Amino acid sequence: MVLHSATEILKAIASVQDPKIVITTHHKPDADAMGSSLGLKLFLESIGYDATVISPTDYASFLKWMKGDEQTIVYEHNPTHAKALTHEADFIFCLDFNHLSRINEYGDVVADSNAKKILIDHHQFPQGFEDYTFWDDTASSTCELVYRFIHANGLDHKIDKDAAACLYTGIVTDTGSFRFGSCSSETMRISASLMDKGIKHEEIFDRVYDSFTESRVRFIGYAISEKLEVLHEYNTALITITKEELKKYGVVTGDTEGLVNYGLSIEGIKFAVLIIDRTKIVKMSFRSKGDFAANVFAMQHFNGGGHFHAAGGSSFVSLEETADQFKTALKLYKGQLNG
């Protein structure tokens, strides 16, 4: 893989007159995905470009306070408009994903566009569909990479308070509030620079973490109390959620985020999975600790991928069959999970 420099990428954009820029990110975007997309959009606007964020799907309401959010186009709600913009684009920034399958049907639209694709991402094993690659799988977050992209161009002063808030949000969430191994001293320095822009970090935390609906809190309580299964033999914790349970608790996009981590908070547990029946597919979230690679497990058994310690996948059989397949696959890793 050839990595490109931030200056080279910005020069390519500057070489086109009035470039049309689209920014997209993975389906069901999380805080890093939306924060990096909107942070980049606000930065590009500050240097005189127009950029439109297109999300393949909807996303959690606790992300909708970020500046520029109201202009975001959701592909599944407005495919005609999104297709036209993508078709006409000169550049498409692809943020926080590196496989076109991660943006669902919109992936074909992006692939068919003649626009130059610019990847900014921190996931392992990139597919290589892009023209320009700004990638580092040791980065804490895509928001950190967007900051590095701006910094390398000597344009930090163009990050205003609103863009800083977007970028800070993705760093906070993707580092588990600065606790994961991926959080480096550089991550902390970048976060400090963003704080110096005048953001209110306690308000950001409040918006993202202390804005749950009552039903979401009750759903989490129910899932932990009634649905958590601990497979001590494998130091693994499993939660399965049926479609009826999603309906009963009125679970909406974003409500299940973070649920998988409770399994991993049990002493000695090295691997946690959350398996949810999303009707058309069964969606899985994996988290691991130590030397157990969640992304390799997801890739080998459940059509997935992601990071070493945080990955996802999907299955096309029933919830029960998926859980059985998961338990069968675990047997292959007994030594590793007990070590």
Ligand code: 5GP
């Ligand atoms: P989450 O469990 O929070 O949905 O996802 C954890 C991580 O794994 C995220 O970085 C996400 O981008 C990645 N991920 C989730 N689902 C999939 C998937 O189906 N395929 C791949 N390649 N990555 C995934």
Ligand code: MN
């Ligand atoms: Mn990310």
